[in-house]
Amino acid sequence: MRHEIQLVGKGGQGVRLASSILSRACGIYDGKNLVETHLYGAAARGGLSESELVISGEEIYYVKVQNPDFLVALSQDAYDEYGAAVKDDGMIIADEFYVKNYNAEDKRLAMFPLTRTALDVVGALIAVNVVTLGVLSALDPELSPESVRSAIKDLVAGKYLDKNLEAFDKGLELGESK
Amino acid sequence: MKTEIVKKYLRLDKMPTVWCPGCGHGIIMGSLLRALELRGRSKNDIALVSGIGCSSRTPGYVDVHTLHTTHGRAIAFATGIKMMKPDMSVIVVMGDGDCAAIGGNHFIHAARRNMDITAVVYNNGIYGMTGGQVSPTTPYDAFATTAPYGQMEPPFDIVELALGAGATYVARSSVHNVPKLDELIVKGIKNNGFSVIDVITPCPIAYGRRNKLTADPMKNMQWVKEVTVPRKKAEEMSEEELRGKWITGVFRDVEHVGLVNLYIELEEKLKRAKENKGEEA
Amino acid sequence: MAKRKIISGNHAVAEAAIKAGCRFFAGYPITPSSEIAEKLSEVLPKYGGRFIQMEDELASMGAVIGASLTGAKVLTATSGPGFSLKQENLGFAIMAEIPVVVVNVQRGGPSTGLPTFTSQQDLMQARWGRHGDQEIIVLMPDSVQETYDLTIRAFNLAEKYRTPVILLSDEVISHMSEPVDIPDEVEIVDRAKPDVPPEEYYPFDSSKGLVPPLAPYGTGYRYHITGLNHDKTGFPSNDPEIVHNQMLRKLNKIRKNTDDIVEVEEFKLKGAKYAIFALGSVGRTAKQTVINLRKEGVPIGVFRPKTLWPFPEKEIIELGKKVEKIFVIELNYGQIIGEVERWVSKYTEVEWYGRATGRLIPPREIGAFIKEKIE
Numbered sequence: 001m002r003h004e005i006q007l008v009g010k011g012g013q014g015v016r017l018a019s020s021i022l023s024r025a026c027g028i029y030d031g032k033n034l035v036e037t038h039l040y041g042a043a044a045r046g047g048l049s050e051s052e053l054v055i056s057g058e059e060i061y062y063v064k065v066q067n068p069d070f071l072v073a074l075s076q077d078a079y080d081e082y083g084a085a086v087k088d089d090g091m092i093i094a095d096e097f098y099v100k101n102y103n104a105e106d107k108r109l110a111m112f113p114l115t116r117t118a119l120d121v122v123g124a125l126i127a128v129n130v131v132t133l134g135v136l137s138a139l140d141p142e143l144s145p146e147s148v149r150s151a152i153k154d155l156v157a158g159k160y161l162d163k164n165l166e167a168f169d170k171g172l173e174l175g176e177s178k
Numbered sequence: 179m180k181t182e183i184v185k186k187y188l189r190l191d192k193m194p195t196v197w198c199p200g201c202g203h204g205i206i207m208g209s210l211l212r213a214l215e216l217r218g219r220s221k222n223d224i225a226l227v228s229g230i231g232c233s234s235r236t237p238g239y240v241d242v243h244t245l246h247t248t249h250g251r252a253i254a255f256a257t258g259i260k261m262m263k264p265d266m267s268v269i270v271v272m273g274d275g276d277c278a279a280i281g282g283n284h285f286i287h288a289a290r291r292n293m294d295i296t297a298v299v300y301n302n303g304i305y306g307m308t309g310g311q312v313s314p315t316t317p318y319d320a321f322a323t324t325a326p327y328g329q330m331e332p333p334f335d336i337v338e339l340a341l342g343a344g345a346t347y348v349a350r351s352s353v354h355n356v357p358k359l360d361e362l363i364v365k366g367i368k369n370n371g372f373s374v375i376d377v378i379t380p381c382p383i384a385y386g387r388r389n390k391l392t393a394d395p396m397k398n399m400q401w402v403k404e405v406t407v408p409r410k411k412a413e414e415m416s417e418e419e420l421r422g423k424w425i426t427g428v429f430r431d432v433e434h435v436g437l438v439n440l441y442i443e444l445e446e447k448l449k450r451a452k453e454n455k456g457e458e459a
Numbered sequence: 460m461a462k463r464k465i466i467s468g469n470h471a472v473a474e475a476a477i478k479a480g481c482r483f484f485a486g487y488p489i490t491p492s493s494e495i496a497e498k499l500s501e502v503l504p505k506y507g508g509r510f511i512q513m514e515d516e517l518a519s520m521g522a523v524i525g526a527s528l529t530g531a532k533v534l535t536a537t538s539g540p541g542f543s544l545k546q547e548n549l550g551f552a553i554m555a556e557i558p559v560v561v562v563n564v565q566r567g568g569p570s571t572g573l574p575t576f577t578s579q580q581d582l583m584q585a586r587w588g589r590h591g592d593q594e595i596i597v598l599m600p601d602s603v604q605e606t607y608d609l610t611i612r613a614f615n616l617a618e619k620y621r622t623p624v625i626l627l628s629d630e631v632i633s634h635m636s637e638p639v640d641i642p643d644e645v646e647i648v649d650r651a652k653p654d655v656p657p658e659e660y661y662p663f664d665s666s667k668g669l670v671p672p673l674a675p676y677g678t679g680y681r682y683h684i685t686g687l688n689h690d691k692t693g694f695p696s697n698d699p700e701i702v703h704n705q706m707l708r709k710l711n712k713i714r715k716n717t718d719d720i721v722e723v724e725e726f727k728l729k730g731a732k733y734a735i736f737a738l739g740s741v742g743r744t745a746k747q748t749v750i751n752l753r754k755e756g757v758p759i760g761v762f763r764p765k766t767l768w769p770f771p772e773k774e775i776i777e778l779g780k781k782v783e784k785i786f787v788i789e790l791n792y793g794q795i796i797g798e799v800e801r802w803v804s805k806y807t808e809v810e811w812y813g814r815a816t817g818r819l820i821p822p823r824e825i826g827a828f829i830k831e832k833i834e
Contacts, residue, residue: 020465020636027465027638036465036636040491040575061747062822063635063740192694222679227525238683238694243676245528246685247521248551254518258525258533261509262483263677284521287514437511445504452505 003142004065005053007132008082009074012049014129018072019051021133021151022143026055029147035063048077055142070140072132073099074114083109093135095128110139110178117170127167130156134171138178145172180212187211187221189241196235198306200386200395202353202379202402206300207236209356210271213363214242217267224267227256229281231273232307232381233300250281253288256295264438267367268294274301278314278334289343292371294436298363299336299374302381310384317405317422321388336376337429346371346436348429352378352406354399355426362428371436378406378424461640468606468633469536472562472626473498475610476534480647481560482508483533485522487515487541490574491630492564495536516544520561524548527557528684530650530675532614536562538630539572542581542588549623550589551686556663556673556709558617558624558650560610565629567817576817577630579738579790585625586768592706594713596624596720597768601742603637609765615648616720620712621670627767629790631740631819653680661691663705669712713769721766723774727753728760733833734778735761736787736799740819745788747822752829759829767795772802779803786829788820789813 005022009015016038023036032055039050052065071086073079073094079102086092092108097115112135118127130152137145149168156164188211197203214224224242228234230249237244243266247255252270260268277285277299288295304322305311312322314334321328340348347369349362359377366373380386380398391397409427412420466474472495476484484503486496500510509526513519516537523533537545542563552559567573568580581588585597596616600606606628613624651672653660657680664671671691674680687695688702696702713720726746728734737745742763752759762778762785764771779785785807787796796811803809812828814820 023465023636028463034465034637037631038634040630040634061743061750062819063631063743064819064821066821066823221681222677225676238685241681243528243681244683245525246683246687247524248547248686251517251521251548254513254521254548255525257511257513257518258483258485258522258527259529259676260525261511261522262526262529262531266677283514284518287518441504441509445507448505 001056002058002060003055004068005055005070005072005136005140006065006068006082007051007053007072007074008078009049009072011047012126013074014126015049015051015074017155018129018133019053021148021155022053024151024154025143025147026053029150030144032057033060035060037063069142070136072136074128074132076100091139093132093139112174114171117174118167121167121170122163127164130164130167131171131174134168134173135175138172138175183215184208184211187214187240187242189239192239195239197232198383200380200382200393200398201232202302202381202399203233203236203300205353205356206233206298206359206377206379207239209359209363210236210269210298211240212360213367216360216364217367219267223265224269225256225259225263227252227259227268227270229272229276230307231276231305233271233273234276236271250276250279251284252276253281253284253293253295253297257288257293260294260438261441264294264442267296269296269298269367271298271300273306274299274303274315274336275305275313278336278339286339286343289340289345289372289374292344292346292434292436294371294438296363296366296369296373297375298366299376300379301336301376302379302385303333304381304385306381306384310388320385322385336374337425340374340376341430344372345374346430346432346434347373349374350376350378350424350426350429352402352424352426353380354403354406358426365428365431369431370439371434378402378426461642463638463640465636465638466603467494467636468600468603468628469494469564470498471603471607471639472536472610472628473502474641475607476560476614477502477506477508478641478645479532479611479614480649481532481534481614482506483510483523483526483531484508484535485511485513485519485526485533486535486537487513487519489516489538489541491566491633492536492538492541492562494633495562499534516541517547520545520548520552523559524552524555524557527559528676530678532558532618534560534562536564538564538566538574539568539581540570542584546588550591550593552623553589553593553595553709554591554686555684556621558621558673560613560617560624560626562610562626562628564633565627567815573817575630577740577790577819578815578817579629579741580794580815581627582738582767582789582791582794585627592710594710595768596620596622596713596766597627598624598765599627599739599767600632600765601739601763602632603635604639605765606632607639607641611645615646618648618650619670620716620720621650621673622713627739629740657681662693663689664691665704665708669708669715717769717773720769721764721771721774723771724761724763724765726761726763728762728778731758731760731782733757733759733784733786733829734782735759735825735829736775736785736795737761737763738767738789738795741788741790744819744822744825748825748829751822751826757830757833770798770802775799775802776806779806782807784808784810784833786832787811787813788825790820791815
């Protein structure tokens with residue numbers, strides 16, 4: 001089955017690394033097919049950062065996300081611009097710190113203290129991506145937390161690894177608590 | 179003896195040349211051939227590259243690896259050859275339009291990166307092959323088919339350009355002083371970096387006829403003599419006296435490792451690093 | 460054992476180039492192709508290869524031709540505006556029959572256009588961007604794996620036919636990441652070397668067949684190369700008969716080998732009543748459209764040339780004879796439609812749909828268009 005995940009935030013939140021970790025987890029450790037695409041812009045920092053993953057046990061034809069099963073919204077713009085396309089039975093994982101205006105009636109929406117957890121656990125905003133991966137891994141049955149953890153070990157540099165794994169575990173807890 | 183040398187390097191079956199009577203290009207080619215002999219490389223280790231124009235027909239007559247490319251781009255092609263064949267002597271011949279107009283960007287960057295190439299500029303101040311249009315080195319006030327009221331722009335000084343861009347060997351001579359020209363080209367080829375030899379040469383047909391020199395070869399050669407001044411003599415001349423003159427001599431001759439050799443050093447460094455890593459493992 | 464890796468289309472080009480034996484790259488930064496240059500600047504010196512960032516696109520095209528003459532396999536990569544600038548020396552490489560591989564990662568145009576978004580607007584420029592008559596080989600991948608495979612094929616074809624080969628990617632394929640199986644062994648073709656002593660060698664000798672051997676510099680074979688029309692020796696000639704015969708040989712080395720050069724993917728075309736003609740990234744969309752439409756009972760398949768030029772004339776005529784309608788979908792305002800019509804309008808109907816807004820056209824939109832046309 002075709003499964004779609006979309007990660008959206010601002011430049012500097014580590015969206016690209018998070019999507020690379022998910023790609024590696026699904027494509028290498030789980031042996032699934034996947035296509036990872038991004039929205040590119042001329043600005044290197046601060047602008048919209050968007051990653052799309054299509055995951056499937058079968059061959060993937062169309063490469064872009066159409067109606068995501070999961071949307072991660074790390075900014076207000078992300079929620080505003082991409083929220084509507086999420087499947088009716090899909091899920092929007094949004095960051096409490098940056099997403100302030102939202103429809104509380106929306107059954108798809110789940111708010112998490114992603115940024116705050118990153119600051120509490122690692123003391124760095126940049127860890128928000130790994131916290132998010134933890135939450136996502138707990139909630140998305142297509143993902144294997146162990147594979148995601150292995151991919152983090154492959155792609156995060158040595159001296160930051162322990163803190164990142166801690167942040168990932170904290171994210172898992174947050175996700176499981178829902 | 180000199181004739182023998184020229185014959186050794188020429189493709190005699192390609193004679194006569196396309197060059198007009200009184201043209202100085204054959205004299206520069208003669209100097210280049212003697213320089214090759216003095217440098218002592220095998221013909222199999224020499225590449226001669228050109229762009230488009232009268233001067234760029236030179237490679238066709240010379241029995242080495244010869245490449246007649248597109249207008250202004252000879253240095254780019256030569257760069258590819260030199261990068262992959264660092265042991266080859268790579269020489270570029272080009273006209274003033276080729277060098278300083280359409281190929282200006284390649285010229286300054288080859289100088290900047292000190293690419294180990296020798297550029298011999300056949301500088302006659304005119305586009306000869308296309309019929310006498312104004313060039314970047316046409317003297318101020320001179321006439322050309324596209325400057326019927328006289329050239330309004332000042333000329334480019336190719337020596338100054340090469341110096342400013344970082345060439346490590348820069349010299350100028352003319353076809354009026356052939357022994358000197360032979361010597362400068364040899365030095366240029368020997369230099370381990372980007373060398374420029376700017377050669378003032380007459381074009382009686384496209385330039386001379388329109389500029390009161392007529393097509394008479396002697397009058398044009400006399401003009402070359404008049405517009406070129408050795409450095410030493412120039413030092414004693416006023417700015418007014420030097421207007422419209424080309425100063426000749428060697429302007430820079432320094433040792434500085436060229437790009438190709440830096441690249442070879444890098445490769446060796448990477449190789450050693452890989453070997454060391456292998457030993458540790 | 461093949462090694463499975465997740466890499467982008469641009470990195471697949473770089474990895475495949477090394478695998479194919481490429482040892483020289485010259486380029487100039489331009490989005491969305493720069494990752495190819497970045498990767499090769501790091502990797503080439505580790506394989507005894509050399510990298511140079513030139514002062515402009517014209518120079519990088521010239522430099523790869525010069526390097527190819529030394530016997531090296533060479534690559535340059537660019538996108539739209541840079542591809543325009545490369546045409547001058549690409550024409551030289553065609554005339555002088557120098558093997559080079561050029562990657563053009565298509566972006567929106569004309570001019571600076573949409574630097575970070577995809578398009579298929581260079582289909583005709585790839586074919587006819589240079590002045591003068593010529594044949595050219597152009598390959599179009601639809602995935603990262605195929606980018607890897609076709610890059611290797613591009614080098615092999617360039618060497619085999621002594622000609623430039625263009626890999627026409629696009630922003631989507633070049634920037635997306637997918638798992639790729641990197642094979643241990645691939646088929647590698649090297650250019651033919653002279654089988655005669657230097658004094659009997661001619662670089663454009665038609666008696667040696669359609670593809671005369673090209674002697675590398677520094678191996679004792681001294682010859683002349685020019686962008687002027689030339690005779691078998693490489694020296695300029697304007698003799699009408701010589702010009703004609705050399706031109707014909709250069710054209711025929713491609714024209715008479717289309718069976719070897721052309722590759723086409725056929726997807727669910729068996730018994731299909733309709734076909735979508737799609738290239739590169741649009742091929743993926745077309746396949747998804749076919750899957751969707753077949754669920755609704757529409758007998759449709761996809762015809763996707765991996766070789767755009769020389770155009771798969773024979774194959775498209777065969778298709779035209781079989782199906783009732785061909786839908787040409789492209790990310791431009793009508794380019795390859797003309798070529799498709801040229802070959803099949805005698806046999807079948809052709810419908811066109813497309814635009815170049817920088818984004819892929821989604822399958823449901825293409826599906827709706829097709830359904831409207833067949834009802």
